[in-house]
Amino acid sequence: MFAYLVKRLFQAAAVMFAISIVAFAIQDNLGDPLRELVGQSVSEEVRQQLRDELGLNDSFIEQYLRFAGRAIQGDLGTSYFFKEPALDVILRKLPATLELVFGATVIIIGLSIPLGVYTAIKPNSIFSKVVMGVSIIGISIPVFLTAILLIFFFAVELRWLPSFGRGDPVHVFGYWETNFANWAGLRQILLPSIALSSIMLPLFIRLIRAEMLETLDSEYVKYAYAKGLQTRRIWFVHALKNTLLPVITVGGVQIGTMVAYTILTETVFQWPGMGFMFLEAVNRVDTPLIVAYLIVVGFIFVLTNTVVDLIYGLVNPTVNLSRMGA
Amino acid sequence: MKKFTTIASALALSVGMTFGAAAQDLRIAYDADPVSLDPHEQLSGGTLQLSHMTFDPLVRWTQDLQFEGRLAESWEQVDDVTTRFTLRQGVKFHSGNEMTADDVVYTFERLKESDDFRGIFAPFVSLTAVDDYTVELVTAEPYPLVLHTATYIFPMERAFYEGSEDGGEIVKHGDSFASRNISGTGPYVVTEREQGVSMTFERFADYWDTESEGNVQNITLTPIAEDPTRVAALLAGDVDFIAPVPPTDLQRIEDDPETDLITMSGTRIITFQLNQDRVEAFQDARVRRAIDFAVNNEGIVARIMRGFGTVGAQASPAGYLGHDPELTPRFDLDEANRLMAEAGYADGFTVSMMAPNNRYVNDARIAEAVASMLSQINITVDLQTLPKAQYWPEFDERSADMMMIGWHADTEDSANFHQFLTACADEETGNGQYNSGNYCNEEADALMAQANAETDPEVRADLLQQLEGILYEDAAFIPLHWQDLAWGARAGVNAAPIVNALNFPYFGDLVVDTE
Numbered sequence: 001m002f003a004y005l006v007k008r009l010f011q012a013a014a015v016m017f018a019i020s021i022v023a024f025a026i027q028d029n030l031g032d033p034l035r036e037l038v039g040q041s042v043s044e045e046v047r048q049q050l051r052d053e054l055g056l057n058d059s060f061i062e063q064y065l066r067f068a069g070r071a072i073q074g075d076l077g078t079s080y081f082f083k084e085p086a087l088d089v090i091l092r093k094l095p096a097t098l099e100l101v102f103g104a105t106v107i108i109i110g111l112s113i114p115l116g117v118y119t120a121i122k123p124n125s126i127f128s129k130v131v132m133g134v135s136i137i138g139i140s141i142p143v144f145l146t147a148i149l150l151i152f153f154f155a156v157e158l159r160w161l162p163s164f165g166r167g168d169p170v171h172v173f174g175y176w177e178t179n180f181a182n183w184a185g186l187r188q189i190l191l192p193s194i195a196l197s198s199i200m201l202p203l204f205i206r207l208i209r210a211e212m213l214e215t216l217d218s219e220y221v222k223y224a225y226a227k228g229l230q231t232r233r234i235w236f237v238h239a240l241k242n243t244l245l246p247v248i249t250v251g252g253v254q255i256g257t258m259v260a261y262t263i264l265t266e267t268v269f270q271w272p273g274m275g276f277m278f279l280e281a282v283n284r285v286d287t288p289l290i291v292a293y294l295i296v297v298g299f300i301f302v303l304t305n306t307v308v309d310l311i312y313g314l315v316n317p318t319v320n321l322s323r324m325g326a
Numbered sequence: 327m328k329k330f331t332t333i334a335s336a337l338a339l340s341v342g343m344t345f346g347a348a349a350q351d352l353r354i355a356y357d358a359d360p361v362s363l364d365p366h367e368q369l370s371g372g373t374l375q376l377s378h379m380t381f382d383p384l385v386r387w388t389q390d391l392q393f394e395g396r397l398a399e400s401w402e403q404v405d406d407v408t409t410r411f412t413l414r415q416g417v418k419f420h421s422g423n424e425m426t427a428d429d430v431v432y433t434f435e436r437l438k439e440s441d442d443f444r445g446i447f448a449p450f451v452s453l454t455a456v457d458d459y460t461v462e463l464v465t466a467e468p469y470p471l472v473l474h475t476a477t478y479i480f481p482m483e484r485a486f487y488e489g490s491e492d493g494g495e496i497v498k499h500g501d502s503f504a505s506r507n508i509s510g511t512g513p514y515v516v517t518e519r520e521q522g523v524s525m526t527f528e529r530f531a532d533y534w535d536t537e538s539e540g541n542v543q544n545i546t547l548t549p550i551a552e553d554p555t556r557v558a559a560l561l562a563g564d565v566d567f568i569a570p571v572p573p574t575d576l577q578r579i580e581d582d583p584e585t586d587l588i589t590m591s592g593t594r595i596i597t598f599q600l601n602q603d604r605v606e607a608f609q610d611a612r613v614r615r616a617i618d619f620a621v622n623n624e625g626i627v628a629r630i631m632r633g634f635g636t637v638g639a640q641a642s643p644a645g646y647l648g649h650d651p652e653l654t655p656r657f658d659l660d661e662a663n664r665l666m667a668e669a670g671y672a673d674g675f676t677v678s679m680m681a682p683n684n685r686y687v688n689d690a691r692i693a694e695a696v697a698s699m700l701s702q703i704n705i706t707v708d709l710q711t712l713p714k715a716q717y718w719p720e721f722d723e724r725s726a727d728m729m730m731i732g733w734h735a736d737t738e739d740s741a742n743f744h745q746f747l748t749a750c751a752d753e754e755t756g757n758g759q760y761n762s763g764n765y766c767n768e769e770a771d772a773l774m775a776q777a778n779a780e781t782d783p784e785v786r787a788d789l790l791q792q793l794e795g796i797l798y799e800d801a802a803f804i805p806l807h808w809q810d811l812a813w814g815a816r817a818g819v820n821a822a823p824i825v826n827a828l829n830f831p832y833f834g835d836l837v838v839d840t841e
Contacts, residue, residue, distance in 0.1 A: 031715030032722075037499055039369030039442040041736055041746065043756045044722075046441045050498060081361065082521055083501045148554050155562040163562040164555050165524075165548065270550045272523045280522060280551065283684070285715045 008309070012302045019298035020071065020291075024064050027287040033080055036284045067291070076295060077288030081281070086292035090274055095176040096166060097262050097273035103179075103193030104258060108201050113240075116208025120216065121235060132209075135202030143261055147195040147268040154191060161191050164270040192269040199261055200254055207250060211243040252308055256301055350838060351544040352819070353565040355556050359525060359549040363516065364504035365480055366496050369442035369736065371829055378830045379527060379545070380420075381480035381510035382535075384411055384430070385473055387738070389826045391645045393473050397425065397481055397511065406468045406781075407451075411476070413459040417534040419483040421509045427455035432484035434463075440496050445756070446475060446736060470781045474737050483509040513538070513834030514545060524548045533834070540835045560585055560814045566838075567819060569829070571812035573634040573687060579814045588822050591636045592811040592829070593643045594734040595743065596686055598679075598696060598804040599763035605677055605727045608763070612669040614801035619662035620703045621696055623655050623806045630691050635807035640794045641733070641743035643808045645827070647783065648740025648790030653798045655805075662703045674704025680726035681709070682717040687809050693730055696804075721762060729762045732809065738828065740790040744774050748802045765802040 033056070034047050051057050055066065067077065076086045119128040138146075155163035167188040169177035179185035215221060216239055224234045262275035270276070274293065281289040360372040365381060367373070378386070384398040395401070398411040417425040434453035437443045449469045454462050463472060487494025490503035497505065508516050511534065514527035527545040548565065550556040553572040559565045561582060571579060571587065580587040600608040600617065607613045627635040639655045642648040666672055681693035690711040697707035707728070712720065721729055735742035750766035751758035757771070770793055777789040797803070811829055815821040818839035824832045 029716075031713070031717075032719045035715065035718040037368065039736070040733075041369070041445045041756075041759070042441055043445070043759065044753070050441070054499060078500065080499050083362075083499070083505060148558075151555065151558045151562075155564070156558050159562060163559045163564045164550060165564075268552055268555055270548070270552070270555055272520075277522065283551075283713070283715065 005310075008306050012306055015302050016295070016299060020068065020295055021064070023291045023294035023298075024067060025060075027291060028060075030282065030287060030290065031285040033285040033287055036286075037080060071295070076292035079281070079286050079289040079292075081284050081286045081289070086289045087296070089277065089289060090292055090296050092175045093272065093274035093277045095178075096169075096271060097259065097266070097275055099179055099189065100192055100196060100262055100265065100271060100273060101255065101258050103189050104196035104200070105255065107193055107197040108204055111197075112201055112204035112208055113244075116205045117212055117235065117240060117243075119205065120209045120212035123213070131205065135205050138198050138202040141198070143195060143199055143264045144268050146198045147192070147265055150191050150195055151268070161187055166272055192265055192271050195269070196258065196261060196265045200258060203254075204247065204251070208243060208247055211246055212239060215239045215242050252304070256304065259297065259300070350541055350840065351546070352542045352567060352833070352836070352838065354545060354547045354833075355550045355559055355565040355568045356547065357549065357551055357553075357556065357570060359522060359547060362505040363508050363519070364496060364502065365482070365510075366436055366440040366443055367498060367505060369440075369446075374828075375830055377480045377510075378512070379514045379833055380508050380512040380516060381482070382417075382512050384476045384479045384481070386477055386832075387826060387828055387830075389823070391738070391827065393477075397430075398476065401473070401476075404462065407465045409463045409472045409476075410456070411461050411463065413461065414534065415459055417511050418532040419486065419509045419511055420515050420530060421483060421486050422532070423483060423485060425481055425483070425511055426458045427461045428458075429481045429484050430461050430479065431455050432488070433479055433482045436482065436487075436494070436496065437479070441498060443478065446478060450475070467779055468781050470778065470783070470786055471737055471739055474739055477738075481511060513540065522549060535834065538835050539837050540833070541840070542833060542836050542838055545833060557814070560816070563816070566816040567821060567831075568814045569812070569831075570687075571814045573632045576632065576634060576812060584817050586815045586817055586819070586821070587812065588815065588825055589634070589810050589812045590825065590827055591643065592734075592809045593646075593738070593827050594686075594732050594809045595638055595641050595643070596635075596689075596692065596730070596732045596806045596809060597641070597747070598728050598730055598806070599747070599761070599765075600804070601724060601727050601729070601763055603764045604724070605675075607669070607671055607675055608727070610669045611800050612665045613671060614804075615656075616662045616665035616669070616671075616703055617700065617705070618801045618804050619656050619658050619665065620705075621699050621804055621806070622657045624657065626692055626695055627807050630688050630695055631807065631810075634687070634810045634812065636810065638805040638807050640798055640805060641747065641803075642740040642790070642794055643827075646735075646738070646740045646790075647787040648743075648794050650791040650794050653794060659702055666703050672704070674706065676706040676708065677727035679707045679709045679728040679730075680717065680720055681711050681730035682714045683711040685714040685717065686730075686732045689730060689732075692806065696806075721760075724762045724764075731760055731762070733760070740794070741774050741777050744770065744793060744797070748797055749774065763803055765800070767796060767800060767802070770796050770802075 034050055038047065055063060070077070074087070078084065079086045079089050082089045115131050119131055122128050151163050154161045165188065166179060167184055169179050169185055170181035171177050179189040221234060221239055224238055262273060263279055265271065266273045266276035267279050278290070278293045281293065358372055360376040361368050365373055365377045382396045384396060385393045386396050388394045397414050397417060399414045401409055401411045404410050413427060413430065419425055431453055437447050449465050449467065451464045451466050456462055465472065486509035487504055492503050494504050495502060513530055513533050515530050516525060517528045518526040525547040529543050550559060556568050557571065557575045557579065560568045560579065576587060579585045600614055602608045624637050627633065627637050637655050639653045640650060679693060679697055681689055683690035693709055693711060697709045700707050710726070721731070731747065733743055733747055745757055746760045748761055748765050749757040749771050750768065751761050751764065773789050773793040777786050780786040780789060811827065813821055813825055820837050820839065821831065824836050
């Protein structure tokens with residue numbers, strides 16, 4: 001176990017190194033940060049001088065070594081736009097994104113399980129057909145379009161919900177402010193959460209339905225029927241339990257993907273999270289912030305993957321960790 | 327179902343009521359928020375918009391592009407190079423201290439140190455205090471744009487900035503006292519700021535302009551970058567004032583009884599430049615004219631801009647000294663083909679074209695339209711559109727034969743267009759810095775130099791109009807249109823009197839209907 005841990009840590013460090021190189025290498029192709037920093041009539045001479053001050057004229061190796069040296073000490077550079085350490089900016093924006101992902105996850109879990117089970121049990125009912133039909137549409141509409149449609153319907157036409165932003169979230173501690181503390185906050189987060197869940201929800205309904213259909217067809221379920229058990233008990237205790245195992249595996253991976261979709265959702269809803277921040281940073285060529293974002297997100301992925309592997313070993317003892325790592 | 331509708335209408339009612347209660351508060355949504363609180367860090371529309379809320383200039387532009395004294399009560403020309411400004415007395419800074427001539431001197435010195443503003447202030451030698459309420463602004467040569475430039479002097483408090491931990495220095499890309507703190511004389515005090523998320527303002531209790539009828543107490547400014555979201559926020563009643571309004575939504579905001587649309591012809595000209603160093607054919611004025619004749623700019627304004635632009639045939643918009651109403655847009659395909667044949671290019675040729683796709687209104691679509699129009703005179707265009715962040719480095723490299731550029735004159739003066747866009751390129755003076763066409767006409771440059779030393783407005787107008795005439799005759803560049811400006815406001819906000827072609831809304835004077 002210990003040997004495995006050490007091995008995993010080395011692997012994680014190697015992956016982080018690769019991510020930092022890639023993140024750092026692409027910044028040259030993002031455009032010229034100076035353009036966003038200075039006015040139109042500033043002369044080329046002054047621009048060059050500023051480039052020198054920013055160290056943008058140094059070679060790639062020099063710039064990378066300087067960056068890596070600071071990164072090891074936890075300094076990922078200073079954002080041009082926010083004028084403060086990039087890591088601080090990201091950490092301040094992180095709670096908003098995590099709350100949005102959490103809101104969407106609640107919606108996905110709350111809806112996909114009952115709907116998936118229902119469509120599997122009653123595949124021929126009209127409601128099942130409607131659910132399956134709508135879920136096809138849901139998968140095929142891009143997130144930003146769903147988001148704009150939601151805004152126009154619920155905010156502009158019906159005026160039930162606010163059209164953008166986070167409102168006045170309640171402060172919890174540190175950088176964490178929450179939208180889940182009161183009704184006003186929940187109203188703010190509802191539309192963005194629905195928009196974000198729209199991509200994954202149909203997927204999970206279909207996944208649960210397929211797994212459930214398969215389980216209902218298996219021998220042990222047939223045996224349970226033969227034993228004369230209550231139908232409800234067979235559906236929700238015997239069959240559903242086994243259905244959820246693969247769903248949880250897929251779900252863990254998809255949460256990471258959802259963080260990526262927050263970029264679009266947050267941009268449309270002006271949600272002040274790190275996805276929105278990232279897109280703005282790209283538009284402003286705020287390269288230190290872009291690089292820091294990629295590294296932080298990369299770190300989150302590496303961390304969750306490592307943890308998932310470790311838990312996997314704990315849950316399923318037949319997986320031999322030390323051999324897996326070897 | 328009936329119960330459902332009752333709940334729905336009850337909800338809608340309660341929402342409507344909360345908005346009604348905030349009568350004298352104003353919620354603004356712009357496409358971006360200012361980079362810094364330091365008014366001298368970046369010369370941009372966002373910075374100037376903020377300056378007009380938190381500071382006051384010596385003089386400012388009125389809606390019909392005349393000058394109006396603000397912190398300067400009056401001004402007079404003392405001699406050829408000296409202008410004397412008499413300052414208003416009893417003007418308080420946000421800190422509570424009174425503004426004196428010394429603060430204006432400090433501001434001028436600071437402007438001279440700013441990378442972005444230094445260029446505009448280059449013709450000025452000094453600004454000195456005669457007494458506590460009189461300053462003299464001196465230029466090296468007689469200079470016609472003294473008042474134009476005075477609109478950029480927003481007095482900052484010397485004691486407040488100089489007494490801070492870093493002495494109030496201008497830091498371009500980092501944290502500084504001035505980028506986080508403000509002490510101006512303006513109608514609003516910044517109370518809270520989360521960069522990129524929101525800014526809140528409160529009306530300054532000791533504001534000097536007690537004659538202003540402005541009644542907005544609190545302002546919240548939220549940047550909303552996405553066009554549809556910004557429009558939706560106004561339509562949904564979540565904000566009261568938005569800018570800019572994208573052309574696709576103009577009709578919607580105009581038709582909605584709860585919102586008003588305000589439009590105005592702008593001063594930013596959108597053009598294409600024809601690179602004479604890269605393409606030999608572009609050295610022939612007949613070919614350039616042929617292209618101008620082939621491009622249907624009226625069609626572009628009508629179809630792509632949906633009328634949201636003013637068709638242009640020159641760089642100077644109406645209201646500028648150099649604007650010559652005689653110069654009219656040219657569109658005539660037969661004439662274009664005739665000119666091409668005359669120049670020996672009846673079979674046409676192939677050129678590359680580059681344009682940004684997120685800088686100007688509908689920029690990429692305009693470029694596509696121009697490319698297809700040129701195919702009618704047998705010019706095959708290889709078009710590439712790029713995000714602005716990648717476009718400008720390409721522009722600096724002059725990477726394509728035809729490149730799009732829009733220009734707004736920082737000085738609000740005609741000569742500025744020629745100086746940056748069409749003057750002979752000269753690294754020493756910075757002339758022609760954005761002249762990717764490499765057009766060079768010494769006669770035109772001489773006219774500009776003459777105009778820049780001429781203080782009689784009538785003679786100057788004549789010189790600048792001659793200059794526009796030469797550029798038109800030579801087809802030095804392909805003018806398309808001036809982008810219109812549009813603001814959307816909730817009914818009752820009465821924003822029409824406070825906006826102007828420079829896009830600096832004077833919120834201090836905004837009168838919102840009270841219910």
